[in-house]
Amino acid sequence: MTRKVTFPQLGNYNIPIEMVFEEGMDVEYLKPPKMTNKTLEIGSKYSPDSVCAPFKFMLGNYIEAIENGAEILVSVGGLCRLGYYGELHEQIIKDLGYDVTFVNFAQTKLSKPSSWYEKFKTLNPDMSLIKIGEVIPVFLKMIEYLDLTDNFMRKNAGFEVEEGSLDRLYNRYLAEMRGISSLREIKNFQKKYMKAFKEIPLNKPKNPLRVAMVGEYYTIMEPFSNHYIERWLAKRGIEVERWMNLTNTIIDRPEKEVRKHIKPYAKYDLGATSMYTIDRALHCAKAHYDGIIHVKSAGCMPEIDSMAALQNISKDYKIPILYISFDSQTSDVGLQTRLEAFYDMIMMRKKKII
Ligand code: SF4
Structure with a gap:
């Protein structure tokens, strides 16, 4: 019997993740609990104040999963400080007295397959590489x-x-x-x-209101962390576009093209997924979308830097952009008010343009 493994919730991607653990690695996968206010409360309580919200969500989710019986916690790297979060999560969880094993894939190197092999073996020493390949x-x-x-x-x-x-x-x-x-x-x-x-x-309708969501990786992909904005927009009869997902950013990764597109607005890579944020905003501005919503966690430097480029895109293409920063204090009421105002504005603007 293998020990129970978990990985923090990220949208609905825990379905393929579960399949890899159970079918490929032959380990028991413990579904992470759904994100709730309690997850964020627990995560915030034990996190350094200045750290970004994804860190807090993940920490809260790990602790809830441990309470549900998880024995091995899996962590992955990232293009920003997320790459160091695994070590910090592990330290905090161990200091809290939990006896769990941490398997941190941020410590692996693409050029060193043995580093991956070691991690897989920690999950299940009898695991077969052929099964994973399948x-x-x-x-x-x-x-x-x-x-x-x-x-x-x-x-x-x-x-x-x-x-x-x-x-x-x-x-x-x-x-x-x-x-x-x-x-x-x-x-x-x-x-x-x-x-x-x-x-x-x-x-x-033939010509519905169209809004593009751009922004920080975790906040845009985990609906609880952005207070289900996409659902809110759909309820108002808005077509929503969101390019940021795992297929586009991990599997396809059109980095070279993106660098070329955004040259007039950003000469250098600003880190994490900021290049994609700028590229999608530019694409949707050119495609005459009615508005753009930029979401990020408070304190997310790469996305803060991308905002200067977004402001220039907004000015050049006359497209409204709503900037929303999320942290553990973000209230539904305040967010609702800002979204309502944005909705009224893009609606009136569209009527005027048509
Ligand atoms: S992209 Fe920003 S919010 Fe996301 S983990 Fe990195 S610094 Fe934090």
Whole structure:
């Protein structure tokens, strides 16, 4: 019997992650508890004050998972200070007296396969590399399909004829995806569901309000950490575009093209995903979107730096940008007021332009 392994919640990506752990590594995966205010409360209580919100969310989620029986905690690196978070999380968790093992993939090197092998062996000493090799293509397909389906939801959730019909189907989709572990199954599954999604009656105007979400990696992808902004926008009948996902940033990584596109606004890489933020804002400004919402955690330096470029894009293309910074104190009421004002403004602006 292997020990229970967990990885902090990030949107719905814990479905492919669970598949890799269970089918590829033959370890028992403990689903991380859903993010709640309590997660953030626990994370904030034991985190240094100045650290960014993703650190606090992850710490809170680790502690909740330990309370639920997790024995091995997995951590990955990142392009910013996230790369050091694993060590700090481990130290805090050990200081709190929890007896758990930390497997930190930030300590591996792409050029040194043995460093990966060592980490995998800590998870399960009897693990087979052949099995991992078999599930990796399924893992990548699952991520790609989840992202495609999420894009469909963002574009259409605001226009369903029967309220909740898309969400109901989406929940069935997620539940059924759990349990798939072969390439053939996942391809058939996606085909079946995309057909079902497209059959749901919609009442979408020809020219709806279109808003692009750009910003910091974690805050944009974990809906609880951005207070479910995408859902709020969909409820107002807005088509939402969000490029930032794992397919685009980890699998495809169009870094060279992005560098070229954004040259007039940023000559140097500002770190983490800031280049992508600038690129998507520029793309959507050129495509005449009605507005852009920039989300980030308070204190996120790469995204703070990207704001200067965003302001220039906003000025050059006359596109409104709403900047929202999240921390443990962000209140729903304050956020709602800002979103309402932004919505009224882009709505009036569109009427004037048309
Ligand atoms: S990108 Fe920003 S918010 Fe995200 S982990 Fe890095 S510094 Fe923190």
